[in-house]
Amino acid sequence: MALLSFLPHRLSQRLTALYFTVSSFSLQRRPRTTQTTAMASMTVTKIPALKDNFMYLVVCNATRQAAVIDPVEPARVLEVAREQGCKLNQLLTTHHHWDHAGGNEALCEQYRQHADWGQLTVYGGDDERIPGLTNRVGQDDTFAIGQLRVRCLATPCHTTSHVCYYVEGGDRGERAVFTGDTLFLAGCGRFFEGTPDQMYDALIGKLSALPDDTRVYCGHEYALQNLRFGHQVEPDNADTRALLERAQAADLEGRRALVPSTIGQEKRINVFMRVHQPAVQAYVGKGTPLETMQALRAAKDKF
Ligand SMILES: [Zn+2]
Numbered sequence: 001m002a003l004l005s006f007l008p009h010r011l012s013q014r015l016t017a018l019y020f021t022v023s024s025f026s027l028q029r030r031p032r033t034t035q036t037t038a039m040a041s042m043t044v045t046k047i048p049a050l051k052d053n054f055m056y057l058v059v060c061n062a063t064r065q066a067a068v069i070d071p072v073e074p075a076r077v078l079e080v081a082r083e084q085g086c087k088l089n090q091l092l093t094t095h096h097h098w099d100h101a102g103g104n105e106a107l108c109e110q111y112r113q114h115a116d117w118g119q120l121t122v123y124g125g126d127d128e129r130i131p132g133l134t135n136r137v138g139q140d141d142t143f144a145i146g147q148l149r150v151r152c153l154a155t156p157c158h159t160t161s162h163v164c165y166y167v168e169g170g171d172r173g174e175r176a177v178f179t180g181d182t183l184f185l186a187g188c189g190r191f192f193e194g195t196p197d198q199m200y201d202a203l204i205g206k207l208s209a210l211p212d213d214t215r216v217y218c219g220h221e222y223a224l225q226n227l228r229f230g231h232q233v234e235p236d237n238a239d240t241r242a243l244l245e246r247a248q249a250a251d252l253e254g255r256r257a258l259v260p261s262t263i264g265q266e267k268r269i270n271v272f273m274r275v276h277q278p279a280v281q282a283y284v285g286k287g288t289p290l291e292t293m294q295a296l297r298a299a300k301d302k303f
Contacts, residue, residue, distance in 0.1 A: 033253055034080060037215065037260065041170030042148055044217065046259060047080055049073045052221045053099050054259065056178060058167060059086045060146025067092055067145045069165065069178045070100040070219060074107040089117075090145055091132070093124035094180025094219060095162040104132040125154065125161025137163060155182040155202035157194030164202075166210060175214040176260070183207055184218045185261045186243070187226030188272040190301065196294035203273050204289070212264030223247045223258045229303045230271050233283045233296070239268045271296060 036045045040061070047055040049072050056069040057080055067090035071077040081088040091108075093101050104122060108131075111120040123143070126136040135143070139154035148169040155162045158181045165178045181189035182202050191199060227244040234240055243265075247255050266273050274280045275289040275296065284295035 033256075035257060039170070039174040040172060041174050042167065042176070043084070044176055044215070044260075045080055045084070046217065046256070047073075047076060048221070048256065049076065050099055054217065054219060054221065054256075056217050057081060057084070057086070057088070058145060058148070058176070058178075059084060060148045060169065063087075063146030065089065065146030067150075068107075069217070070094055070103075070180065071107050072099055072101075072103040074103040074110060077103075077107070078110065087118075089120055091120055091122045092150075092165050092178065093122065093130050093133070094164065094178065094182075095125065095159040096127055096129035097159065097181065100180060100219060101130050104130065108132040123152075123163075123165075125156075125159075125163045127159075127161035130161070153177075153202075153206045155179075155198075155206060157191050157198035157202055158182055158189035160193045162189075162202075164207065166214070173211075175211060176217060177207065177210060177214050177263070178217045179207065180219040183216060183266065183270070183273075184220060184226055185216070185223045185259055186230045186240070186266070186270050187222055187300070188270075188297070189219075191297055196290055196297065199272070199297070200275070200290055200293050203270075204275070207263065208267060208273055210263045212262065212267070214263040215260040216262060216266060217260050221252075221256050221259065223255055225303070227269070229300055230269055232303075233271045233299075234274070234277070234279050236279070237269065239265070243269060 034045050034047050043059045045057040049055050055071050059066040064086045066086035066088045068077050069092045111117050122132045122134045123137050124130040124133050137152040141152040143150050148167050151166045153164040155164050167176045224247045227247050230240045231244050271280050275292040281292045286292045286295050
């Protein structure tokens with residue numbers, strides 16, 4: 001996949017689509033279990049899609065207004081939204097890759113065909129490669145899902161226009177962040193269109209600065225591979241070892257249950273968020289956080 005960063009965008013998008021289509025063909029029949037986190041102000045439902053993607057439905061409990069993040073399988077999203085009796089009128093895109101934005105057009109078409117559903121607003125970074133965009137957003141842009149407050153975090157690197165969405169609700173300050181392919185449980189996205197200092201800014205400058213209890217909803221289920229890598233980098237990290245044991249013991253559904261993580265947990269286990277740690281720097285033989293970020297990503301690409 002690293003080859004893709006050298007190809008023209010249109011061709012690279014086609015190849016990406018082909019890659020993910022082939023990946024999903026190779027699947028056996030698999031459980032389609034959703035997992036729901038109910039907080040006082042918001043309800044977040046994790047909906048597995050394709051091979052290892054996650055789509056998310058976020059509902060404001062007070063108003064039943066809802067948003068979906070990266071609905072690559074729109075029919076499945078509409079089914080879950082119907083089950084929950086919410087009013088889905090917002091689509092949040094983390095980035096243009098087909099396995100995230102590939103359902104935008106089909107979902108928009110559904111809203112065109114059903115006038116009584118109202119408008120579908122489509123948010124995403126300023127990028128013509130994202131289908132159906134109505135609202136282009138960048139760093140610190142805000143909007144609401146019912147009474148929930150959303151703040152956009154521009155996190156270019158995996159793609160130039162990648163956006164994470166930080167959602168806050170209620171007096172108790174419940175918080176969640178939807179991180180697409182920037183931050184995974186114990187890992188981060190590949191640097192397809194960006195540089196190590198951009199990923200440093202995203203992970204250390206922006207995401208690490210969120211409150212520790214922020215729930216982290218990432219775009220893929222990569223926990224086991226990421227934790228294996230993290231354990232190799234930091235064999236003495238007890239938190240990583242404990243989570244790796246949970247990831248290894250569990251079946252796929254159990255492993256999926258490790259998402260959401262939290263910002264606090266990621267700061268303890270995610271080596272890409274720990275590039276200041278002497279042990280992490282020593283693993284790649286580098287002396288600065290930025291060099292460590294670059295070398296760590298290169299090591300993970302070959303892991
Ligand atoms: Zn991606």
